Amino acid sequence: MPMPRWEPEQIEQLLAQSEPQQLMLHAQPLVGALGMDALCVTVRLHVAAHEPLVHHHSSVSAAWDKRYVAEHFINIDPTVAKCHQSCMPQPWDDDLFNEATHLREVAAEHGIDFAHGWSQSVHDHRHNSTVLNVFRRQRRVDISELYENGARVMWLCHTLHNALCKHHLAKLSSTPAPNLSLRELQVIQKYDELTSAKLVAKALSMSLSTVNFHMGNVRRKTGAKTTMSALNYLRYHGLLEQPPRSGKGL
Numbered sequence: 655m656p657m658p659r660w661e662p663e664q665i666e667q668l669l670a671q672s673e674p675q676q677l678m679l680h681a682q683p684l685v686g687a688l689g690m691d692a693l694c695v696t697v698r699l700h701v702a703a704h705e706p707l708v709h710h711h712s713s714v715s716a717a718w719d720k721r722y723v724a725e726h727f728i729n730i731d732p733t734v735a736k737c738h739q740s741c742m743p744q745p746w747d748d749d750l751f752n753e754a755t756h757l758r759e760v761a762a763e764h765g766i767d768f769a770h771g772w773s774q775s776v777h778d779h780r781h782n783s784t785v786l787n788v789f790r791r792q793r794r795v796d797i798s799e800l801y802e803n804g805a806r807v808m809w810l811c812h813t814l815h816n817a818l819c820k821h822h823l824a825k826l827s828s829t830p831a832p833n834l835s836l837r838e839l840q841v842i843q844k845y846d847e848l849t850s851a852k853l854v855a856k857a858l859s860m861s862l863s864t865v866n867f868h869m870g871n872v873r874r875k876t877g878a879k880t881t882m883s884a885l886n887y888l889r890y891h892g893l894l895e896q897p898p899r900s901g902k903g904l
Contacts, residue, residue: 660684660806668813672821674711679816682713684810688803690771691790696722697818700781701826709822718764729756733768737775737785743804744773745795770794774804774811781902784815831893832875839893841868846885846894 668680678693685693694712701707709721723725728734732754736744751758751768758768771789788807834842844854845865855865869881878884888894 668812672817674709674821675716675820677817678711678713681810681814684806685713685788688806689790689793689799690788692766693786693788693817694719694766695787695814696728696731696785697815697822698728698783698818699822699826701823706890707822707826709818711818712766714766715764718761718766721760721764725760727757727760730757733773733787734785736771738783741775741777743758743800743807744775745797745800746771746789767791772800772807773808776808776811776815778815778819782819783814784811784818786811786814831834832872834872834875834888834893838868838872838875841865841886842872842881842884842888843894845869846882 659832664680664683668677668684671677671680678695681693692713694710694714697709699707699709708723708726708728710719710728712719730753732884733744733746734749736750746768760839761768768787768789769791770793771787772795773787774786775785777783786807794869840858841854842862844857848854848857851865851869852862854860855862858865869884872888873879873881873884876884876887878887
């Protein structure tokens with residue numbers, strides 16, 4: 655069987671997209687050329703001082719995408735569990751969805767049939783991950799088909815991962831940075847350098863209780879439970895790279 659052909663225009667149109675709906679619309683013909691009926695993508699973003707953020711997009715139903723996130727289906731989705739520790743393609747078998755009947759039943763209500771297909775994942779250096787599922791209603795995927803089309807599905811997974819992460823992270827980056835006082839910023843920057851409250855107190859000629867007071871304020875303002883999470887949050891907003899301005903602050 656000859657390799658399925660993707661037209662250059664199809665690829666260019668996909669690469670030009672940034673909105674999730676348009677990405678799914680232009681990815682659908684590509685998976686169709688591979689003999690698949692549909693695709694869905696689960697993106698999990700790890701952002702400092704936040705619980706992991708989950709986004710789900712499919713080429714079939716926007717209502718299903720919203721329900722997947724609202725009802726936390728990622729916690730019972732076996733395709734995500736299978737791909738959590740591996741970037742190898744995961745072909746589906748008869749037993750894969752045995753313990754996820756509720757997920758399958760709800761998906762069927764929205765016209766999605768997890769019958770025959772496989773999953774591909776990608777993980778980046780920020781620990782963000784994407785799982786791409788390509789599937790069809792009829793005809794089981796055999797190993798030769800997986801080998802033949804695996805590289806294309808992997809490329810598609812990487813492309814969608816990059817575009818969707820960029821889209822969703824751009825929305826997060828538009829949130830205002832925490833309003834720290836000069837002293838709070840000075841203390842947390844020094845802690846980032848020395849990693850010890852006692853050393854910070856000595857370096858800044860402050861009492862340990864004062865250092866802990868300012869660090870507590872930083873955690874409160876960033877919504878972080880730990881100082882390291884607060885540091886990651888501030889680093890995300892680019893505040894740790896800015897040296898404290900002169901003056902004692904508040």
